Amino acid sequence: MSTRITSDDVAHVAQLARLELDPAQVELFTGQLAAILEHAEDVEALDLADVAPTSHPYPLVNVLRPDEVGATLPNAEALAAAPQAEGGRFRVPTILGEAP
């Protein structure tokens, strides 16, 4: 698959990633990401239809923890680093829209 990342792609991806790029940064990133992806074309070109993916370098299975209650953070400690808090909760500006 030959993919050429465009400045529109970069703008869309920035939105997905919650980053704001000015037009000059969009241009810069478009060029740099294109160069990196071009370098990755050797990988894209390989026929690996029959190869299984490796997501974990050391294969383990069924790593489970017993259902036992552990230590919790006191409310004050939980909120200690919060930029804003109110009534024991984390305060955020208006939320537009329900969760997906």
Add this chain to the structure above:
Amino acid sequence: MSAAEAGSADTAVRIAAAVRAGERSAVDVLEAHLARIDGGEAEVHAFNTVTVDAARAAAAAIDERVAAGEDPGPLAGVPIAIKDNLCTRGVATTCSSKILEGWVPPYDATVVERVWASGAVPVGKTNLDEFAMGSSTENSAFGPTRNPRDLTKVPGGSSGGSAAAVAGGFSAISLGSDTGGSIRQPAAFCGVVGVKPTYGLVSRYGLVAFASSLDQVGPFATTVADAALLLEAIAGHDPADATSIPQEAPKLVEHLDDGVAGLRVGVVTELTGEGISPDVLARVREAADALAAAGATVEEVSVPAVAYGLSAYYLIAPAEASSNLARFDGVRYGLRVDAPTTNEMMVASRTAGFGDEVKRRIMLGTYALSAGYYDAFYGQAQKVRTLICRDFDAAYERFDVLLSPTTPTTAFDLGAIADPLTMYLNDICTIPTNLAGHPAMSVPFGTGQDGLPVGVQVLAPALGEQAMFRTAAALEAAAPRTTGASK
């Protein structure tokens, strides 16, 4: 100063032995290191935070325990520096990023707990490329670290601060993290020993994640024996990390002097050709010859798929990073830039809080995972990982350890590399082992034409640390003596 000059009396092995025996006080050892920090830190900038008070309290406590007849542990009184992406309870952990500036974790990373439990004395948190993304420690929001061997050079990265702290004699040992070479490359540039252990040998709990399937914590030290001592202290199963290997860690220290007679050593063809500078290659050949002279059998071996390592890495690591770094949004901790809505606040905070290299990788990773591209990029790269594992497995059927350069060149000038892709090529020799999950370490072996240290990389199969350390010890013994004088 130099590691040789600063370190000869101050190896972790010697300090711990003397402190445990009551022959030296931990306080004295610490003060000697703090004095060196006073003398050199302003130029080197190895640290984001020097924890003078905590270190003095810890050292005094060690001395009290020794006086009371207790054994504070295998790292008793040994000053240690901690990379600033490892969580330390009560001490700021910033990842050298504005987005985490001033964040104080309410918990210790498992490795941090383990080094405290072993009697080590915490001197501070070391500088890094922001979120461990970089190969020069120039991407720190708090300014670059310089190479103690030559202040005009970078120390490598991303664990540049940890490498510089040890090379500069600021701490006897240090902890770093290695996702694509972030321990080994700065170790090579600074002329110290750096180890990336087998994936899963050392707990990642409390290591601020960059690329979860590649990250591994490991030691820096001036000697192979010190590195072994520190790795033994931090290795072993941790139930808080589901990828932690549930078995006993390999014994290292007691086998360091076993020698390499009969050991089968393969020199990786693909990592000793094009793109590697001739003086670095010459040191690797000499290292191979030295091992042969010590009784090992040395041959060339091809590991073809390592050629795809860099490409696969730059699809996998940014993809995982884009997801790992999503939590930095100004809601629960870290930087918030005010805005009328939560979404705008998140965008403003992330935009102001992350540096360019981090943004670049988040962008690359988000793109690689986005609808329609998963199979071509992330999925394909995970398959390449399988190829790399297979080719390594084939090589390890014939060889106990492999040999290569750690880096293509010696340390470069600050500001010399602006192009991201050129910077990424620095990691070409170190990345394949991260993809395979194998251990590898860099051992100083002579210098390049510029007089700067050269690192030779020893690679081993999963949990093959014992043979790897034996080989490293043999190389250390055979390494040309360098003056290593700093400029």
Add this chain to the structure above:
Amino acid sequence: MTDTVLSDPTNPDGRAPTDSLGNAITVPDSDDVTVVTAADGSRWELVCGLEVHAELATATKMFSGAPNHFGDDPNTNVDPVTLGLPGTLPVVNQKAVELAVRFGCAVGGPQSVRRSVFSRKNYFYPDMPKNFQISQYDQPIVVAGELELPSGHVVGIERAHLEEDTGKSTHVGGAGRITGADHSLVDYNRAGVPLLEIVSRPHVRSTEQARQYVAELRSILVACGISDGKMEEGSMRVDANVSVRREGSQELRTRCEIKNLNSLRSLGRAIEHEATRQADLHAAGQKVVQETRHWDEAQGVTGTMRSKEEADDYRYFPEPDLVPVDPSPEWIAEIAAALPMLPAARRARLAEATGEPRTAESVVVVVDRAQDDQAISALAHLARLAEVGGDPSAASTLAALADDDVDGLSGPDAGARAAAAPDAAKARVLVHVTQNLAGEGGADLAPVRLAELVALEVAGELTATQAKQVLAELVADPEATAAGVAAAKGFEAMDTGALEAAVDAAIAGNPAEWEQYRTGDPKVRGKLTGFFVGQIMKATKGQADGKAATALLTQKATD
């Protein structure tokens, strides 16, 4: 939400319709199909699938040891993992896996449980601490199953997978609603609570089936100890995937997902409203856009939740911090063997024991209230009494028989024995359990004590009215016996002479009504039967047997 490809005649994409696991989509026929009429008079039938999120009954969260507990002060059931603090890692809760396996065994048998892999679902939202949700995507833990509704309709289960819940936002200002709020406050107590997302096939054809499905699922989850099933506390949340098709056709059209269905009532209303909305769009030649819609209970409408440019791109990839979960066949078998009897099987057992149809309301209600064991055991005792021909008025007869240690008076074998109870006893036991033991403490009444009461009733020693009063005493006083209470209340069966005298007195006292009764049509007579029996009961202080009195009235009218 799971992705499903649907073929839409107005929007053909050329692909065969498959579900999230690549299985062909089928829509069953049913004799109960909700049909909506569009504005132009065209008729459209409902095709619906349901996604139920059930919070699992664990002590701790899905991926950390913080307590899984509802109703505590905000941000107190949190630890570094819950808050997604930098450096923290998830570790899977074994109990959550066990409960998911239990569910798989309950609805699909051991073979429906598979090796599963956790993935990250990436999207930004302030109630999600990591800005990704750990869920199972293309390799869920349960891959098949089915659920038989009380009506007999069968709904297929496509999959069930484990995931973590999100935190909760409170909106300040703007009347507490998200739109118009000044700011919001986030509590992460719920974040990380283990969820089982259960996805049905599009086999729900009516609003009644939707309600039954959710109620049935809830019964199973509660019976198996998988979830507390409390919809009002949000431990069970329902989304509906709704589409419509022309009445009688086999097409599959674009569906919309409706969220925020917090009660069985809103479920039916929302589905019907959404089906009508879509029918109107189709009838007008407009396109239904595949989207997530939000049910507004107050307005009684669904509304779109997001604009199109915010299209879902969750960038799923395997969670690198976790390894696959692959329950061993031995563990699955152990879990399957320990499952309790499920509601459908219990309805069948009760139906068999009582001779009622499986779909009878009394059967459904009694099983729903988990009083089927009580009913069946009581009947088994009554069958035993009939078998030995004991005297029902001897207070200790049944207790003594039970002490005989005879098998099958309770437990798994009781159903077969219960079926042999006299028909009259079956009817009375069902009436008592369905109506008179619905209140507090009713379910705790020992079956043998219920059986003693019914034995007296069937023997004609107590009237229905008296039996009800005695039963109330039995529930209130654990020491009381049916015969003892009856005696204490002076309830003795009236002899025929006394009853006849009471009937004659009622006739004599109400000559006009008697004339109407005697000469009226059955409708009038039916109405006046109630009147006369009431008079007789009043006069005898409820000791008369209503049935016997009615029989006497009929006899005297035709004499």
